[in-house]
Amino acid sequence: MNPIFQGVLTIVIGVGGCIAYFYLSNFILDRFIFPAKGKDPGKNINRANQVRPWLFMFPAVFALGLYLAYPVVGSFWRSLYNRSGDEFIGFGNYANLFASDEFQTAFFNNILWILFVPAASTFLGLLAAQLTDKLRWGNIAKSLIFMPMAISFVGASLIWKFVYAVDEDIGLINAVRDSFGMEPLDVLQIPFWNNFFLMVILIWIQTGFAMVILSAALRGIPEETIEAAIIDGANPFQLFFKIMVPQIMGTIVVVWTTITVLVLKVFDIVYTMTGGNFGTDILPSYMMSFMFRDDGRATAVAFVIMIVVLPVMIWNIRQARKELR
Amino acid sequence: MDNIAGKKSGLTWAVNISVIVMVLLWLIPTVGLLVSSFRDRDQISASGWWQAPFSVELTYATRASDPVVTDEGAYIIEGNIFATDEVAASFAAGESTISAFGDTGRNPAEFPAGGQADLGDGEILTVQPNGDYRYVLPEEPRRPPRIYFEAETPPEFTLDNYRTVLTADNMDRAFINTMTVTIPATIIPILIAAFAAYALAWMDFPGRGLLIAAVVGLLVVPLQLALVPLLKLHQAIGIGQSFLGIWLAHTGFGLPLAVYLLRNYMVGLPRDIIESAKVDGATDFQLFVRIVLPLSFPALAAFAIFQFLWTWNDLLVAKVFLPSADEAKVMTVKIADDLLGSRGGDWGILATAAFVSIAVPLVVFFAMQKYLVRGLLAGSVK
Structure with a gap:
């Protein structure tokens, strides 16, 4: 079947199906199961209203359960089995992983990414937010810094290939080196530092995100605190670091954790730029090298990522519960 | 916000400049991609995308396809190189500047333009910067002889890649x-x-x-x-x-x-x-x-x-x-x-x-x- 036709059909069936489900299930509930008539209409209405939230939520809860909650358990269970999945080997996959050099490299690199990318993106985002807030053309500047958000990681990687390329007629870095009479250099092959050149790509993408949110937070700061600080003789730097930043600390933490979680999902950049060679592997790309080949190891790596994310998850849930009260 | 309390910020210039620098840093990689997508393969390998608006020196190969005339036992081919069959399409305007020429693909820019090149076996080739050439051969060539040359090529943007x-x-x-x-x-x-x-x-x-x-x-x-x-x-x-x-x-x-x-x-x-x-x-x-x-x-x-x-x-x-x-x-x-x-x-x-x-x-x-x-x-x- 032609995929376009199939797509249109899916939209019709999907959307139509959703509407039909919600409409019919409510209709049946109100008309036949607990009709608002008969002996005790009030009681029936109350009962119907107790069931209704679950009708509303059933498709979402089902999909969330199947596509996100079940895989956590399913992946963990699978990671306890061997490559073909027929022999239970306990934590054998994990033991193998932690013993392998590549995994250690990937793990170490991932720690670097987690430390460096959110820090740099948040810092640059905060800087951009504060600087552009004062300018007349600030909104245009913001729009341009925000733009990479729309670009895929693959597209961004290609864009940066035009900066990192060895050929001095293509790569900007080597063009600059060339104009100073230096030899061309493949920055993606410099041990250790090549990781940072890859991180730059993600920072380039995420700074806009940090900037947009922090800029809104900066605008939310009460004017009086700033006025008071200026009257007391604070210079612009003191004003920024001692008055403004502490007041938006909550938002900074949210931005920081959001980017941290994202870092653990992104395998595209490493995959496109180096394929994990030259010591640049990170956990998500390391996992992809086992995908379709050794499900036991692949799920084990995925579960390691899950454990790394866990503190952020717990912190987020606690924040959400605090807000609910 | 620095302006409240009547204090004019001395940092305005610094702020403007740093934002400009930041925006440029953020924009340049994408612009590079966009510009490169409109250049053809030869231009890309000859110069960086930041030089796209300027002419580049490209190497061309052609044949001296003008008619052969005999003069005192020598065979002479004369004409303008930009009008020869193989490169005429690349120089639609019919004009450019030649910087060097040669007769082998290995060394297409062996001789500076305007000079006379002794190619051995009694063959002499002269190519002027404006494209006029004169090829003197001792025997009648079976096919029009090859000429390689390096010419200024105006910037060219194409949709071919697309x-x-x-x-x-x-x-x-x-x-x-x-x-x-x-x-x-x-x-x-x-x-x-x-x-x-x-x-x-x-x-x-x-x-x-x-x-x-x-x-x-x-x-x-x-x-x-x-x-x-x-x-x-x-x-x-x-x-x-x-x-x-x-x-x-x-x-x-x-x-x-x-x-x-x-x-x-x-x-x-x-x-x-x-x-x-x-x-x-x-x-x-x-x-x-x-x-x-x-x-x-x-x-x-x-x-x-x-x-x-x-x-x-x-x-x-x-x-x-x-x-x-x-x-x-x-x-x-x-x-x-x-x-x-x-x-x-x-x-x-x-x-x-x-x-x-x-x-x-x-x-x-x-x-x-x-x-x-x-x-x-x-x-x-x-």
Whole structure:
């Protein structure tokens, strides 16, 4: 079947199906199961209203359960089995992983990414937010810094290939080196530092995100605190670091954790730029090298990522519960 | 803000300059890609994209195709090199400046223009900077002899790369596939999430807090965990690797954000409207469809943009849930797996392919930025 036709059909069936489900299930509930008539209409209405939230939520809860909650358990269970999945080997996959050099490299690199990318993106985002807030053309500047958000990681990687390329007629870095009479250099092959050149790509993408949110937070700061600080003789730097930043600390933490979680999902950049060679592997790309080949190891790596994310998850849930009260 | 209390900031200039520098740093890589996509292969390898508006020195090969005349036992070919058959098309204006010439492909710029070159065997070739040449041979040539030369070539921008990308290599197919994946995967989760978000925001039932916490928790579950078990599940129930599979997967993965974003927005709707509608006898279903859904349009739009960008740009889910056959590849997979491998050195094609794949998201981004920003703020700042 032609995929376009199939797509249109899916939209019709999907959307139509959703509407039909919600409409019919409510209709049946109100008309036949607990009709608002008969002996005790009030009681029936109350009962119907107790069931209704679950009708509303059933498709979402089902999909969330199947596509996100079940895989956590399913992946963990699978990671306890061997490559073909027929022999239970306990934590054998994990033991193998932690013993392998590549995994250690990937793990170490991932720690670097987690430390460096959110820090740099948040810092640059905060800087951009504060600087552009004062300018007349600030909104245009913001729009341009925000733009990479729309670009895929693959597209961004290609864009940066035009900066990192060895050929001095293509790569900007080597063009600059060339104009100073230096030899061309493949920055993606410099041990250790090549990781940072890859991180730059993600920072380039995420700074806009940090900037947009922090800029809104900066605008939310009460004017009086700033006025008071200026009257007391604070210079612009003191004003920024001692008055403004502490007041938006909550938002900074949210931005920081959001980017941290994202870092653990992104395998595209490493995959496109180096394929994990030259010591640049990170956990998500390391996992992809086992995908379709050794499900036991692949799920084990995925579960390691899950454990790394866990503190952020717990912190987020606690924040959400605090807000609910 | 520094201006309040009558204090004029001395930093204005510094601020302006640093923002300009930052914007340039952010913009330059993308501009490079865009410019490169309009240059042809020879120009790209001859000079950097930042020199695109200037002429480049390119090497050409041609044959002295003008008529041969005999003069005192020597055979002479005379004419203008830019008018010779093989390069006439490249110099439509008929003018350029030659800097050097030669008679071998190994050393096409052996002799400076304007001079006389002794090619051995009694052959003498003269090429003027303006293209006039004179080739003197002792014997009648069987075929017009080869001439190589290096000439200033005016900057040239072409759409050839776009033509190649959109017609060759199945890239057009990949574009359609990306659309096919993206549109249903954007639309379907919205409705499912909207109902759930309404229930979580405005209906009272036991376990509501727990469910909200669960959604927040699922928001950060790494996708990687879902890949293996879900692919197994899809294979077991007969979906396998297919478009249906990827739509379901994207729907599932997009739901936590959708529910979270929409709930946050719906909770903020004015209580009065909802309660007065209830007093007037509206059922929850009517209330949702007639009042809450239309009022939540900004949040729906924000999520739709997020989901659109995410599914359009996705590489991971597409690699796992779509068949690996060429006709089912989306653009990101096509670029990352095929083009970078087979056309790794063809920068023009790479740039064009990348630009084709980022053009649609960029349009959506600039057109709907307002909603995107609103959505980001609803999701993060409370």
